[in-house]
Amino acid sequence: MNWSPFSIASSNRKIDPTRRRGAFKPDGSPNENDRVEIGPTDLAFNEWEALGLIAPDLARMREYRLQRIVNELRKRDLGGILLFDPLNIRYATDSTNMQLWITHNSARACFVSASGHIILWDFHNCDHLTAHLPLVKELRGGASFFYFETGDRTTEHARHFAQEIESILKEHSGNNRRLALDKIEIVGLRELDRLNIETFDGQEVMELARAIKNEDEINAMRCSLASTEIAMAKMQQASVPGATENDIWAVLHAENIKRGGEWIECRLLSSGPRTNPWFQESGPRVVQNGELLAFDTDLVGPYGICADISRTWMIGDAEPTAEQRRLYRVAYDHIQHNMEILRPGMTFEEVTRAGVRLPEEFRAQRYGVMMHGVGLCDEYPSIRYPEDLEGHGYSGVLEPGMALCVEAYVGAVDGKEGVKLEDQVIITENGFENLTTYPFEEALLK
Template sequence: MNVDFGPRHRRKIDPTRRAATRPDGTPDDNDRVEIGPTALAFQEWAARGLTPPDMAKLRAYRLGRIREQLCARDYAGLLLFDPLNIRYATDTSNMQIWVTHNAARACFIATDGPVILFDFHNCNHLSEHLPLVDEVRPVTSFFFFEAAERSDELAGRFAAEIDSLLRQHGGGNRRLAVDKLELPGVRAFDRLGIDLCNGQEVTEYARANKDANEVNAMRCAIAACEASVAEMEKALRPGMTEADLWAVLHAENIRRGGEWIETRLLASGPRTNPWFQECGPRVIQDGDLVGFDTDLVGPYGYCADISRTWLCGDGRPSEEQRQLHRIAREMVTHDMEILKPGVSFMELMERGYRLPEEYRAQRYSVMYHGIGLCDEYPAIRYPEDCEHVGYDGVLMPGMTLCVEAYVGAVGGHEGVKLEDQVLITETGYENLTSYPFDARLSE
C-alpha cells in the first residue's frame, strides 16, 4: 500500500537502526523515550524461566486483530479515544490515567490506509519509536475543560479532519467505528453525514484473543505482580494501616516497570464485609483477615488481576475464617475446572459453583471476566443476574479470564476474596497464577 502521509510527521529515530536490544526486542538505551520493564523485572523473569514478548510482533498482531474486525463489519475505519484501545492498537502511551477523563488523545485507523495518532500538545516525540504509527498530528480537543464554550466549534474542526481522512482512504465508505465520543463530537459527525458505528464492539472482540506474544507479556506482568505481592505479604504486620500495606504493592509494581493500579481494593477485619471497601487509614489488628484485589497494570500495560486473603499476625485462624476461605477456594477451583474451549457462557453460569444460601446476597459481580489491558470482554454473570445483565458467547483458545470468588454473609464479621487468572488453551485451561493461598487459612 503506497500512501503519502504528508509532511507533518518526521521520524527522528530510524526503526531499522541496529543497536543493542533488551530481551523483548526493544532498544537497550538508557535515554530512550519508550517505557518498559526495568532490569529488576528482566532478572526476575529470567530466574523464573519466562520468555519476554517480541514487542514488534506483538504490536503487529494487535493492529492486525483490529483490522480483521473492521473488515468483517465493512467499516472504513476506527476512531479511538479510550487510552486502553489506543494502547492496544498502537502501543502508544501518554498520561494514561489523565486521558481516561480528559479526551486529549485520539487515533484514526483506516481499514485500508494509515494509522494516524492525534496526540496531546507537543507530544509527537513519544511515539516516534513505533513504526506502525504512520503519522502523528496535534489533537484538536473539544472536551469542556479545554474548549469551554468553543466545544461545538472545535468538535466541528476535529470532525472535518476525520472526514477528510475518510474521503481519502475510505473508498466512499462512510461507516466509521468510534469507541467513545463526547456529545459535541457526536453532533459534529452527524452533521457531516458520517455513519457512526460501535467501536467498542470492534476493540473488545479484537482484544479477546491473545497470541503467544500477548500471553508472554501477561505472564511477565503476573510475575511482576506476584513479586510485588510477596513484598506486601512480608510487610504485613499488626499496627500498620491498610494504606501503608497497599503502598508497598504500588511501589514494587513501579520498581519493575509496571504502570498503575486500577482500584484500591484492600480491606481488613470488619471492612472485608461487605466487599468493595477501598483501603484507608484503618489500623490492621492481630488476627484480622486482610483481603485485596490487585487490579494491577504491570509491565507492557498488561493487567495482573489476582486476589488473596491473608491472616494478619502469628496466631491461628478462627473456624469461621477457615470456613470462609475454604468455600472461596472450592468456588475458584470448581469454576476453573469447568473451563475449556467451546463451552458457552450460559453453560458456565449453569454449571458454576453454587454458593451456600447465606452467602449469595453478597456474591461478587461476576463469576468470570476477560482480562488483557485491564478488564475486558466477556463478563460472565451469576444465574441470578443473567436476565438483567447477562449475555451468551463461547470460550475460544487464546482467551484469558479471571475466576472470581467473594464469600461473606450479610451481617457477617469478615469476608474472603480470592481470584486467579487463567488462559483458555486448545484442550482446557492453564492457571497463570502461581501465588500461594494463606496456608493457615487453607488447613
C-alpha cells in the same frame, strides 16, 4: 512467608540470552538508558530471566493487535474506527501518554482504517513519544474539544476535527463512510452526524479484537503476573499487626513501579470488619493480630498488562478461627471448581450453568461476575452468576487465547469478615492454564 517466585522456573520458557546483549532488550526495545519509550526495568528483566519467562516480541505483538482490529473492521464493512479510550489507543498503537489523565481529558485520539493505516492525534508537543512506533503512519494534533481545553470554542474545534475525519475517510476508506467510535464528546458526535458519517459501536469492535491473545501477549501477561506476585510477597511481609492498610497497599504500588509497571485501577484492600461487605478501599485502619486481610490487585503492570489477582491472608501469628477457615474454604472451592470446568467451545451460559453455586447465605453479597476477561484491563467477556443471568447475561463462546479472571467474594450479610480470592487463567486448545502461581493459605485450608 517462605514462598519465592523463583521456585517456579520452567525450562521451556527461557529468555534467549542473545537478546540481552548489544543494542536491544529481550523484548526487542532499544537498550538505551535515555530512551523515551517506557517499559520494564532491568530489575524486572532479571527476575523474569531467573523465572525462565520469555519477554514478548513487541514488534510482533503490535502487528498482531493491528491485524485483530483490521479483521473486526472488515467483518462489519467499516471504513475505520476512531478511538478516544486510552486503553484502546494503547492496543492499537502501543503508545502511552499520561494514561490516567487522558481517561478524563480526551486529548488523544487514534484512527485505524480497514486497510491498517493508523493516524494518532497526541497531546501538544508530544510527537516524540511515538517516534519508535513504525505502525503509526501519521502524527497530528487537534483532537481536544472538551470544555476545559476549548471553552466556548468547543463546537468550532469539534467541527474542524469532524471535517478532518471526513477527509481521512475519503482518502483511506474510499466511499465507505461507516465509522466505528468507542467514546467521544457529545459535540463531536453531533458534528459527525451533521456530516452524515454513519457511526457504529466501536467498543464492540475493540473488545472482540482484544479478547484473543497471541503468544506474545500471553508472555507479556506472564511477565506482568510474575512482577505482581513478587510485589504481593513483599506486601504479605509487610502485613503485620500495627501496620495500616495504606502501609500495606503502598508496597504494591511501589514494587509495581520499580519493575516498570504503570498504575493500579482501584485500591481494594481491607482488613478485619472492613472485609465485609466487599469493595471497601484501603484506608488508615491499623490491622490487628488474628484478622483477615483481603485485596484485589487490579494492577496494570509492565507492558500495560493487567494482573488481576485476589488473595486473603491472616495478620500475625494467631490460629485462624473456624469461621475464618469456613469462609476461605468456600471461596477456594468455588474458584477451583469454576476453573476446572473451563473448555474452549463452551458458551458463556454453559459456564454459568456448570459453575458451583454459592451457599445461599453468601449469594446476596456475591461478586458482580463469576469470571471476566482480562488484558490491558478488565475486558470482555463478563460471565455472570445464575442469579444475574436473565438480567445481565449475554451470548458468547470461550475461545483459545482468551484470558479470564475467576473470582469469588464470600461474606454473609452482617457477617464479621469476608474472603476474596481470584486467579488469572488462559483458555487453551484443550482446557485452561492457570497463569497464577501465588500460593493460597495453608492455615486457612486446614
